[in-house]
Amino acid sequence: MAVFGHGQLRLYLLSLLATGPRHGYELITALSDRFGGTYRPSAGTIYPRLARLEEEGLVERTAAGRKTLYALTERGHRELADHGEELTLLERELAATVRDLAARVRAEVAGSMAGMRADVAAAAQQARAVAAQQARSDEGHAGETPTARARRRSQSRDRRVQVETELATFRAEVRAALREADARGEVPALTVDTVRTVLASARSAITATLPR
Template sequence: MTPPVFSHGSLRLYLLSLLAEQPRHGYELIQALSERFGGTYSPSAGTIYPRLAKLEEDGLVTKTSDGRKTVYSITEAGRAELATRQGELDAIENEVTDSVRRLADEVRSGVNAAMKSLRADLASAARQAASESKQHGTESKQHADSTRALREAEMVLTEFRQQLRADLRTAAARSQVPLDTVSELRRRLADVRADILASLT
């Protein structure tokens, strides 16, 4: 289904803008749209090809055969239409940017929540270790070791969060954050958390 950002005629216009960048075949157009939306929208062939056929019928694109692939190119008439509708295209681009930014924000939120949870688990483990060390009369050394390990672990987590946040922002700016990034991140962080907790018991 076409997302709300593509109102009537907007997807047709966006396809023209992609072809203005370079000639592409249908699958490349689908990939380009998916990348622009950070994986949040991937149109079907049944959505793309009828619009390409209509663009060709209207004289806005031409197609040529390249082996088994059909490559579409924009015509001068197509570029003229783009020029007259530049304002509409700019509005679509802004909506795409907002969509990708919302996804990146969700990913960052997931990272922050996971980091807080890991920090809480480490702090709890450190307190438990300190309590047990008191009971066994080895409070000073074990408590110092536990406190130092906690500080170092928090430094590692902070460095990881900052680096990943920077990486995500860079990827989002290039519209390269896949839709399943958040779920994959949560799954892997949950695995890491489980492994760390297992090593503390």
């Protein structure tokens, strides 16, 4: 789906700079925020347009340490004022586009979640079959020797430690990724929904493997 029509991104960038100078990355983030995270332009999309705006005398660049700030010139402010009605119409069109994009994302996520739940359900079914086989095998434990019982318990403890290690590693990796995204203010609601769905399905599949 095309988000901006011809010349619309140019006008929208000017409107974003109307509140004050911004870095290129800040403009990308501001656009992403306006679309609720459903659309995020690439640097290859934004910077060439900023360069074009500078060539037109609508934007000027200034160095800010290692970064570059972009600001509207007087001509840029006049350009924006001359297209006020067009900008208002653009805002309305973008609001409709955001709703369409959000609907698509929800549909895609629902489909992916359904597929994930099916995969987890299949894994759980297989796990239950393995657990049932293990339970049948364990029926002979009543007559096992003390040495065999100790060995079985030692193996069980080792497996529990392995599982706990895997869980700790998983938690640490996800937590690090979340904190990195949070530092940029980019943890979407979709992440929360995904975690809840995946963990609920995983919990069911894992507990199904444990004898009761």
